[in-house]
Amino acid sequence: MEIRHLKMIKEVARQGNLTRAAEFLYLSQSALSHQLREVEEYFKAQIFIRQKKQMLLTDAGRLILESSEKILSELEQTRSRVQLITEKDAGEIRISTECYTSYHWLSSFLSEFKTQFPKVEINIVPDATYNSIQCLLDNKIDIGIVEDNLNPKLNYVRLFGDEFMAIVPPEHSWSNFKWIAPELFYDQNYVMYNIPNEVSTVYNLLFSKGRPRKVYKIALTEAIIQMVKAGIGVAVLPHWVVRPHVESGELIAIPISRKGIKRVWYAATLKNKQVPPYMNVFTRNLAKHLKQSEELAMFECN
Incomplete structure (x- = not known):
C-alpha cells in the first residue's frame, strides 16, 4: 500500500x-x-461495486475510505508543520522564563518582532517555568530565559543584568530602609515559589543561619505579588519582574545587603539543533531590545 493507492480510493x-x-x-x-486491483488484493476484499457506469462503495470500501481520508489529512497536516519548520520566515517559537511567570517585559518586543516575522507564532510554555533547562534539553521549548550559563549542551546569549530585591507593601516597617540584612527575614512570613527550599538559590542565601516565621509556597509570580500587596508576607523577586508594581507605588523594592544579590539573565537554546533563521533573529534582537529598554537599562550589572 502506498499513498497513491489512498488518493486513488x-x-x-x-x-x-x-x-x-x-x-x-x-x-x-x-x-x-x-x-484498484492491488488494493483489493492487499485487503482481500472488494472495495467498489461496478453498477452500470457508477462505482459504489462496499461496506469494506467505506471503512477503507474513512481510514484513507484520515491518513491523507494527517499527512497533509504533518507536511504543513514541517514546512513551517523549514521555511525561513514562518513557524513557532516556544519560550519560557526560569522560575518566573511574569511576561510584561516581553510585549513591547513581540510587537516589533511580529512586524518583521508575521508568520511566526510565539507560544509561552508555563509548564517549563520550573525546569527550563531540562525542557530545553528535551526539546519541549526552543528558548529559555535562565539565570546561569553553565550547561555545555546549551548556547547562551547574554540578555541583561538584574538585582533580586526584597518586596514589601508601602505600609511595611521596611519601606524606608536603604537595604535589608538577611537576618531581618527571620521574623517575617516569606512568600516564595512552590519549589523545594534546597533548589532555591535565594532561599539558601537568606536562610543559611535561620528560618522565616512561616513559608507560603505559590506557583505563580502574580499570586506572590498579590500576597505581598495584601501584607501576608514579604518576598524576594528580580526587580525587572516587579518594576510596574513599584512604579505604580503598590510595592516597595529594597536591595538585600549592602552589595545586593545580582544575577545575569541569558537566552538559552539547544546546541546542535537546526533552527530557522528567525530563531536566531529573535534571541539577537531580544538581547538588543532589553539592553536598550528604558525599564531595564538602569539595572544593568557590569
Missing part, C-alpha cells in the same frame, strides 16, 4: 466513475484499474 469514491477519476489523477483507465 478517495478520488474514485468522490467521482463515482473510473474515467473521471483517472482524468483527475492523470492516469490511464487501465493504470487506475490496476491500482
Whole structure:
C-alpha cells in the first residue's frame, strides 16, 4: 500500500466513475484499474461495486475510505508543520522564563518582532517555568530565559543584568530602609515559589543561619505579588519582574545587603539543533531590545 493507492480510493469514491477519476489523477483507465486491483488484493476484499457506469462503495470500501481520508489529512497536516519548520520566515517559537511567570517585559518586543516575522507564532510554555533547562534539553521549548550559563549542551546569549530585591507593601516597617540584612527575614512570613527550599538559590542565601516565621509556597509570580500587596508576607523577586508594581507605588523594592544579590539573565537554546533563521533573529534582537529598554537599562550589572 502506498499513498497513491489512498488518493486513488478517495478520488474514485468522490467521482463515482473510473474515467473521471483517472482524468483527475492523470492516469490511464487501465493504470487506475490496476491500482484498484492491488488494493483489493492487499485487503482481500472488494472495495467498489461496478453498477452500470457508477462505482459504489462496499461496506469494506467505506471503512477503507474513512481510514484513507484520515491518513491523507494527517499527512497533509504533518507536511504543513514541517514546512513551517523549514521555511525561513514562518513557524513557532516556544519560550519560557526560569522560575518566573511574569511576561510584561516581553510585549513591547513581540510587537516589533511580529512586524518583521508575521508568520511566526510565539507560544509561552508555563509548564517549563520550573525546569527550563531540562525542557530545553528535551526539546519541549526552543528558548529559555535562565539565570546561569553553565550547561555545555546549551548556547547562551547574554540578555541583561538584574538585582533580586526584597518586596514589601508601602505600609511595611521596611519601606524606608536603604537595604535589608538577611537576618531581618527571620521574623517575617516569606512568600516564595512552590519549589523545594534546597533548589532555591535565594532561599539558601537568606536562610543559611535561620528560618522565616512561616513559608507560603505559590506557583505563580502574580499570586506572590498579590500576597505581598495584601501584607501576608514579604518576598524576594528580580526587580525587572516587579518594576510596574513599584512604579505604580503598590510595592516597595529594597536591595538585600549592602552589595545586593545580582544575577545575569541569558537566552538559552539547544546546541546542535537546526533552527530557522528567525530563531536566531529573535534571541539577537531580544538581547538588543532589553539592553536598550528604558525599564531595564538602569539595572544593568557590569
